[in-house]
Amino acid sequence: MTEGPTINTIARRAGVSIASVSRVLNGLPTREETVRRVLSAAEELGYVPNSVARSLKNRRTNQVAFAMADIGNPVYLAMVREIQPVLRAAGYRLLLHSTDADVADELDVLRGLGERYVDGLIMSPLRVTDEHLRALAAARAPVVVIGSVPEETGVDNVRADSRTGVRLALDHLYGLGRRRIAFVNGPPDTVPGAARAAAYREALDALGLPYDENLVEVGDFYRAEGATAVRALLDRAADVDALMCANDLIALGALDVLRRAGRRVPEDVAVVGMDDTYLAGVAWPALTSVSLGSERRGRAAAELLLDRLENGQRQARVVTVEPRLAVRASTAGVRDGTDDVPGAGEGTEGEESP
Amino acid sequence: MTEGPTINTIARRAGVSIASVSRVLNGLPTREETVRRVLSAAEELGYVPNSVARSLKNRRTNQVAFAMADIGNPVYLAMVREIQPVLRAAGYRLLLHSTDADVADELDVLRGLGERYVDGLIMSPLRVTDEHLRALAAARAPVVVIGSVPEETGVDNVRADSRTGVRLALDHLYGLGRRRIAFVNGPPDTVPGAARAAAYREALDALGLPYDENLVEVGDFYRAEGATAVRALLDRAADVDALMCANDLIALGALDVLRRAGRRVPEDVAVVGMDDTYLAGVAWPALTSVSLGSERRGRAAAELLLDRLENGQRQARVVTVEPRLAVRASTAGVRDGTDDVPGAGEGTEGEESP
Numbered sequence: 069m070t071e072g073p074t075i076n077t078i079a080r081r082a083g084v085s086i087a088s089v090s091r092v093l094n095g096l097p098t099r100e101e102t103v104r105r106v107l108s109a110a111e112e113l114g115y116v117p118n119s120v121a122r123s124l125k126n127r128r129t130n131q132v133a134f135a136m137a138d139i140g141n142p143v144y145l146a147m148v149r150e151i152q153p154v155l156r157a158a159g160y161r162l163l164l165h166s167t168d169a170d171v172a173d174e175l176d177v178l179r180g181l182g183e184r185y186v187d188g189l190i191m192s193p194l195r196v197t198d199e200h201l202r203a204l205a206a207a208r209a210p211v212v213v214i215g216s217v218p219e220e221t222g223v224d225n226v227r228a229d230s231r232t233g234v235r236l237a238l239d240h241l242y243g244l245g246r247r248r249i250a251f252v253n254g255p256p257d258t259v260p261g262a263a264r265a266a267a268y269r270e271a272l273d274a275l276g277l278p279y280d281e282n283l284v285e286v287g288d289f290y291r292a293e294g295a296t297a298v299r300a301l302l303d304r305a306a307d308v309d310a311l312m313c314a315n316d317l318i319a320l321g322a323l324d325v326l327r328r329a330g331r332r333v334p335e336d337v338a339v340v341g342m343d344d345t346y347l348a349g350v351a352w353p354a355l356t357s358v359s360l361g362s363e364r365r366g367r368a369a370a371e372l373l374l375d376r377l378e379n380g381q382r383q384a385r386v387v388t389v390e391p392r393l394a395v396r397a398s399t400a401g402v403r404d405g406t407d408d409v410p411g412a413g414e415g416t417e418g419e420e421s422p
Numbered sequence: 423m424t425e426g427p428t429i430n431t432i433a434r435r436a437g438v439s440i441a442s443v444s445r446v447l448n449g450l451p452t453r454e455e456t457v458r459r460v461l462s463a464a465e466e467l468g469y470v471p472n473s474v475a476r477s478l479k480n481r482r483t484n485q486v487a488f489a490m491a492d493i494g495n496p497v498y499l500a501m502v503r504e505i506q507p508v509l510r511a512a513g514y515r516l517l518l519h520s521t522d523a524d525v526a527d528e529l530d531v532l533r534g535l536g537e538r539y540v541d542g543l544i545m546s547p548l549r550v551t552d553e554h555l556r557a558l559a560a561a562r563a564p565v566v567v568i569g570s571v572p573e574e575t576g577v578d579n580v581r582a583d584s585r586t587g588v589r590l591a592l593d594h595l596y597g598l599g600r601r602r603i604a605f606v607n608g609p610p611d612t613v614p615g616a617a618r619a620a621a622y623r624e625a626l627d628a629l630g631l632p633y634d635e636n637l638v639e640v641g642d643f644y645r646a647e648g649a650t651a652v653r654a655l656l657d658r659a660a661d662v663d664a665l666m667c668a669n670d671l672i673a674l675g676a677l678d679v680l681r682r683a684g685r686r687v688p689e690d691v692a693v694v695g696m697d698d699t700y701l702a703g704v705a706w707p708a709l710t711s712v713s714l715g716s717e718r719r720g721r722a723a724a725e726l727l728l729d730r731l732e733n734g735q736r737q738a739r740v741v742t743v744e745p746r747l748a749v750r751a752s753t754a755g756v757r758d759g760t761d762d763v764p765g766a767g768e769g770t771e772g773e774e775s776p
Contacts, residue, residue: 076445087440091430142494148520164518164520185485
């Protein structure tokens, strides 16, 4: 049995009696000099009272947290539905945080790992700041990031491939004869916003279509903001014949605006969403949407975290999930059913899906 | 300064040296007889090492949990959106559980309060079993229940009034000339299922309409189950001219089935949902829905919990939130906008909203 420092070794190191050490550690009135010597000896020896050690350091809480950017976006719901059974089967209870993509909130969750209320964390930040990277490096429990973080961060990382995803969507629209394909994005300073903006330009290039800044509008990854953005777009570019939306919520806002503007979908304007959430099937007409594999990403993240909890020493892994295009009525006029077009599957720089 | 038991008082009680007590409490090899005497003295005196006491007993975690029955039902989303800012303003971080209305899971969350990972809990069970009542009575931290629990349970309780809500909806349908008003419910052994079934019969009675069991179908509070139930209903009672659905997810399923069956909404069949979630506005035609005040219930629950955390001794309170009817295209053919009809506001036995 290898013994860590105890009250006895502290007493020897401090040159005081065991009773004095016990008084100090129990917070009883003691001479100041004794307190100072005991505490400094305890610190030098790295002493943690055993019962505290058991409860705070070695204890398993059997809880794991998932910090989502927006509980209102069903893409996270799809992830939770996969994460929860994987963890539950391994004996873990899942706690959820909804951070509203607030950086301070996310950092707070990362730092809160020091309080050991969970054994590990899956997080899905929209922005990855230097502070995130520092907090990840200092995290007191294993973390898996859904979204893209630099490899050198050394955390397990599950990535989407919206580059290929946007290309699948634009190829599909082009194949339907659309040439004025607009793009409605979320904030370009987010990981997904930046990746999707770049992907749109690339896909236009590949199709030989010109990049027209009148066809690009930036809002946020919500329905109301999507509607506002599409209104502005229609005012500016009345000849638009397709809308590539950076997520399904934006696309729902687009459907509202087009309906009120008397533009038929898909006859006048085809609409494509992204994330292929269940809302795509609730919408009318049902929404063609790029699936970035939220279910598979959730499952991969849960499996990486479980593996890490069992095997803390292994190298960090990066998993990239292949996109698919789910074609529905909002582009193809298909009234029932869904046709899945598998992605090209080239792993590229992945990023997170809001 | 009132001192609790310390290593010194244990040593006196056990008749052993302070050094022996410290060895035992630190888990170091000690004679069995000494271990026995120290542990029994510690237990008699109710001794908890101070640092452990600080960390486990008196420590505030500044975290509060909300246990939802189904993260996929946006009624809980609406609650979270109100709960989170109230708690955040008071310095609390919100953790979420999705229990899938699983009783074992809910009991586990209640019992988990003993581990002190949160300072308090808001929960929203669909079924309230005797085990729930026992676990609530034994809970180691304050709990607020959204849903109906017996007053004698002595927990703070926020209730919906679906009785009045169903009456508002049926009055509205009757006013539109509908006489074959069917009811599509979730499981009748749930608190909301039982309350809504009773409310439907009562509302028919009040309108002088006969109760026809062919017009009642039971499924579950999800979209797919709602669709299955409505399919069975249409097979059995082709003359149905209105559907009262026990929540919005069921109503979405109903819209799908009616569309595929070629029945126009609202011309042939009017459809009413319940909970007035954002899905009512995503659906096409937009869904008339009974609002049971999920936002107000969430806010009330958060405020009750904060108040309880500051004032643990006060009497338990019951808050009942008044329903409203949000009229949209699925009954009235209104293509834009919403008309809110305030509820009669008579507080009756409240219950929970799935």
